Amino acid sequence: MSRATSSPARSIGAHAVLIGYTVIALFPVVLIVINSFKSRNAIFRSPLSFPTPETFDPVGYTTVMAQGDFIQYFQNSLVVTIGSLFFVILFGAMAAFALSEYRFRGNTLTGLYLALGIMIPIRLGTVAILQLMVASGLVNTLTALILVYTAQGLPLCIFILSEFMKTVSDDLKNAGRIDGLSEYRIFFRLVLPLVRPAMATVAVFTMIPIWNDLWFPLILAPSEGTKTVTLGAQIFIGQFVTNWNAVLAALSLAILPVLILYLIFSRQLIRGITSGAVK
């Protein structure tokens, strides 16, 4: 049908707008990254040009490495993100399976209760969460962050996964039951492998806000040993405001891991969104 319905003019116009917006979206990121490799003079003299052999200067990165304990921050972020992710996916998938598979009294009510957290942000409970963490001695531990992020990620995870689990063929699960598989094996061996794409989507959705969060690390775990990359970068940049090389390098270092992860998983993420996972 397309030959009769598309005109070259319209297609050029579409590309022009899309390229224009792509430039707007990427320009700031590119600007920061290219300038982080330049000498201080070059940063100010010609901010829009790429580093050349004359202007190349990694001093920003050496400053960052020397000053901030970024490796440690990075590790903390990794532990918190992966830990939370594991529990969100495991607990979320289990609950989603129970809600989508079994008829029991209070099913709908439990589903609504667990969905409440999609709309009401967990931050509003911060005052009480901090008190709870103080009382249980978990302040300035990564455990506190993992627990909070698990609670934060569960509602959306359960919501998305139970929609997906409803699409797993009942006949298949019943065939498993007739073959004598226990409910646990049906869940782990038959259902989980089939919803793997959905789980990957949920993982990306859950991961990004956790990795990027500033609020809870700032409030629950601001100590040197438990700082996450996001908080570390924030504090570091605050201290080195006038050292442009260091600031740009720190920003680049904070951008790159997320960017790399995104480029690896973007297919999954986009497929997840466009398949109607989030309606």
Added chain:
Amino acid sequence: MSVDDQPIKRPIRWHILVFLAPAFLVYTAFMIVPLAGTLQLSLFRRIDQQLVYVGLDNFRMLFGDPRWSVNFWNALWNNCWFFIIHMLVQNPIGVLLAALLSSPKLRFRAFYRTAIFIPTILSFVIVGFVWKLILSPLWGVAPNLLDLVGLKSLFTPWLGKEEYALTTLSLISVWQFVGIPMMLIYAALLSIPDEVIEAAECDGITGLSQFWKIKLPLILPSIGIISILTFVGNFNAFDLIYTAQGALAGPNFSTDILGTFLYRAFFGFQLQLGDPNMGAAIATMMFFIILAGVCVYLFAIQTRLRRYQF
């Protein structure tokens, strides 16, 4: 009733409990209980090292006592403006980009999609600083760029001026999040069956009128969802303002929104001490504002937006 008619006794299905318990417990302990605790805390005040029940006094103070109310109403209005800018800018751009992306036989589609979504995955901290640097008159990137198109006279340190700072930050936030409406609307557009579009082509409804008459009505539910997600996100925002302007949300509180106001109330700033109970009162207000928004969406908007079955 004969013996046969007795309902069959079933064993308790423990596995349901096992599947549900972990999620239920973690969620309840770290989300619901603290939320309830916050609501409760807003009804108390610390007087002489004692927590005393004061009813709605904290709220009276928040709305009436100039020490709090000036900041509160200012933050609330700023937050509304923040939201209005998002709705007016983010949604049209999102719809436009999605419509272009979904045009048939578009090349480099995957590249555009991936690239335009990149800002959305970045942390507020990065976004805040990046734009702070770009807009900084010290570095001069923004004036240089404006010079290229001959508009250098328009430049002013937007983040430093009271009248522009909030709008500038809202636009930065739009820049960051436009990927989400774009993707959701793109998904909605993709789910319109080809046959419907082909039927429209045959009926002579093409180009722009096809968009207005056929596609837009079919993606309205998605726009509704985006609006409520934006609303919840905006009234819960904090990080961007905190990174770009600090906890004081300068200049002169002109970018103060409920999130930063809550943070200052709770932790204190400069000479003022933190006050968990007032913090809880502010959080409670945010809770009710968000709840009201969600209810308006669920009961007034969503029921009117028809979802069409294909």
Added chain:
Amino acid sequence: MGSLTIENVRKSFGKVDVLKGIDLAVEDGEFVVFVGPSGCGKSTLLRVIAGLEDATSGKVLIDGVNVVATPPAKRGIAMVFQTYALYPHLTVRDNMGLGLKQAGTPAAEIDKRIGIASTMLSLEPYLQRRPAELSGGQRQRVAIGRAVVREPKLFLFDEPLSNLDAALRVNTRLEIAQLHRRLKATMIYVTHDQVEAMTLADKIVVLNAGKIEQVGAPMELYNSPANEFVAGFIGSPKMNFLDAARLGDSQAKTVGVRPEHLSVNTSSGAWKGTVVHAEHLGADTNLYLDCEKAGLITARIFGVYNAEPGATLFATPDPAKTYRFDANGQTLR
């Protein structure tokens, strides 16, 4: 061995009664088909027999043992599903063997049974493939094979042909019939297609709105339907139902005549009518007539019959094959 007895089984989902007291006996080696319109409860009844759905009350006895509290895997049944329900991550061989492995059958025995079943269903070339690499017909044969290797007391089929195209459906129907003859096993088969029911069954159970309307051999249901519902459900095109009062029959409420039991004539007959439409199928012709006395009726004429819309025709029912129903829809004999 494989007899099944169902006593007063009821099933309700909340306030909705899906099965309203079902009694049925199936003998060893019988091929029984549950047929009825969608929503009549036939699939639910099958799932209650399998143990996938708990009955609200009543008994299900397999070989005389009440199995209502027995899990599906221990009931000695095997089931073939409409959507095949093959495990997507296992090969054909493992799909067939999983149930036996789970039950602790020795590997040699599993291999032997898979060998026999795959020969029977000509699946040997595909044993190492995964379900995604098979066609629809092959998948359904694997699903049947998976049931065969279990050597169950009861085979349960849940609309196994609905997802196949028309040509394959006829072939697979034939295969199932041969399988039944070879294994001499008890089979229970659910379908909404009365042709499948007529061609396969030793005994048909017609269900409607959660109740059994009639149980009997195919020709029994065709020749002496117990009520208006069964008369209308079995046979295609559907039986004509006429208002008895307009035909001058005061005892009956409704009179039924099958389209194939009407003869037409251009000059004289019982009911004068005009041709509304004619469908030419080659082997026979369906005529739709608007009759003064009988209303709109269908007549099925064998062979080719040329009739223009608007032409006048006379239709005459075969008096020996006319059915009469009372106000409750029961057949008057």
